[in-house]
Amino acid sequence: MITRSAISTIALAAMATATAAQAAPTAPDAGEAQFRSIYKELVETNTTVSSGSCTLAAERMAAHLKAAGYADSQLTLFSTPEHPKDGGLVAVLPGTSKTAKPILLLAHLDVVEAKRADWERDPFTLIEEGGYFYGRGTADDKSMAAIWVDTMARLKAGKPLKRTVKMALTCGEETTWAFNGAQWLAQNKRDLIDAEFALNEGGGGDTDGKGLSEGGKLVNQSIQVGEKAVQNYRLETRNPGGHSSIPVPENAIYELADALARLRDHEFPTEMSDTTRAFFAKAGAARGDAMGKAMQALASNPIGSPAFAEAEKLVNTDRTYHSKLRTTCVATLLDGGHANNALPQRAGANVNCRIFPGHSVEEIQTALQKVVADPGVTVSLVPPQRPLAKAPALDPKIVGPMEKLSAQYFPAVPVVPDMSTGATDGIFLEAVGIPTYGVPGPWGNPDGNGVHGLNERIEVKSLLTGRAYLYDLVNAYAR
Known part of the structure; x- marks a missing residue:
């Protein structure tokens, strides 16, 4: 809903x-x-x-x-x-x-x-x-x-x-x-x-x-x-595992954690559509504060311009407005390991993405792979796949x-x-x-x-x- x-x-x-x-x-x-x-x-x-x-x-x-x-x-x-x-x-x-x-x-x-x-x-x-x-x-x-x-x-x-x-x-x-x-x-x-x-x-x-x-x-x-568009992806790492008494640096959970930390720190590019420009213009005009002026500045200036960049700093402090300006992806579920006394053989996470109009789920999958920057972490689509x-x-x-x-x-x-x-x-x-x-x-x-x-x-x-x-x-x- x-x-x-x-x-x-x-x-x-x-x-x-x-x-x-x-x-x-x-x-x-x-x-x-x-x-x-x-x-x-x-x-x-x-x-x-x-x-x-x-x-x-x-x-x-x-x-x-x-x-x-x-x-x-x-x-x-x-x-x-x-x-x-x-x-x-x-x-x-x-x-x-x-x-x-x-x-x-x-x-x-x-x-x-x-x-x-x-x-x-x-x-x-x-x-x-x-x-x-x-x-x-x-x-x-x-x-x-x-x-x-x-x-x-x-x-x-x-x-x-x-x-x-x-x-x-x-x-x-x-x-x-x-x-x-x-x-x-x-x-x-x-x-x-x-x-x-x-x-x-x-x-x-x-x-x-x-x-x-x-x-x-x-x-x-x-x-x-x-x-x-809503699309879920699975990030997963695998490892031979072994006895927990003799740990090694190559740990599936640590590898996944590093990948998720890179995702946490990643910001997808700012985007605007006719709808979001109209939204920020009209919604901003209804306010009498600094946020309202910043919203109007987003609507009236091109992305990347100094005026836009300055306004975006303030607008991004509102989580809802921040989401309206870009694709967002966030980890929502975690699983990993198989025993208390064993090195993990597998670790995985569900990443829930809300994709800005105009981008395919495959395009965001490729972007996530670049963000993860680790061939040991796979990024796969989780069914069902919603349309563009x-x-x-x-x-x-x-x-x-x-x-x-x-x-x-x-x-x-x-x-x-x-x-x-x-x-x-x-x-x-x-x-x-x-x-x-x-x-x-x-x-x-x-x-x-x-x-x-x-x-x-x-x-x-x-x-x-x-x-x-x-x-x-x-x-x-x-x-």
Whole structure:
């Protein structure tokens, strides 16, 4: 899952100079009760990889759309024999235009594991308390999945659309190593999900630390435009070993440790894209401090210039901004040796890389080999291998409606284009030529609202306002 922690620091700093506003109030509509029912059923359907079923969740969402008038031919439930519980759903609402390409609404059904003993509330029971919905997946990503199902039902009940609208609910975003439905669709059912562009998770708003129902304010909305690619590599050393009573300098663990120390001290080259330049320019302008000025200097000066180099020194002190400027690789797991009284015959480490768009996993593998600078240390790819990250264009035809609606729903709240340092399923669509954008709308607090952790939650007002915003956004593209 992609979080928005990458812009949380902006959210807090922007308070000093940006005029933040409450979200525009939205009147309840007749369909809100039905939406809440969809959302509740989805959250209360366990979709963890260990004991849940995305296939069941997809079937339940298909039943809602069939009740809304969708024909069987417009609903495609899919799974594979090897992964019968990791299924998904594609729904298609045809438009009247013969020339306008479809748009695709993407969300994932699977959730991160949640142990009841660790939670204050049952993670698979939707609980509304203190202005928040609690439960695993309430934010990531069943909020968006429920909004898309609700949107598709509402569109079906309305006037015919000019543009075809498609929806794909998939499994495996949290566990790509097991099975990823978005990747499977991209590789096996490309025509089914063909679209001019897709709307996905990864964007959204940040508060000043409190929900709007608690007296807090929105300080930004973001549009995710591109992301880094995630790839794991294994560094490994081997040695004949021997008895620990007669050690020798050629020790597998020491050799690996030396290699990891070189990796620790290595800085990948600074890079900028159209998205990150726009991010640093707009996010920097929202601040009134030295960091904000440095961010703007990055956006307005070429890499390598004295002004850029001076600004980068300060910007690099923020771990999130530092990551936005380059590929990063970090050791995350270690293993080595086979006995307390024996010299190690093998030592290994997992290195997790977040690759700046435009670089292949093989290119970074070669770079790591150069950093390690030791033929005794092998660097190998760890499956699965994700595709090359491709950032979509900051297309005014796509970004413009998001900004226009954001100004209506969230007056005076800046809209910031952002490249995620994490990962979403959008990378699989980008790989087959479907530009994918993380949408504004729903918001969260800078603490992450328990996403991937304990007591996951989303503010009720965030969910309902996001529902209204995203419905209007889809209409803006489709009519």
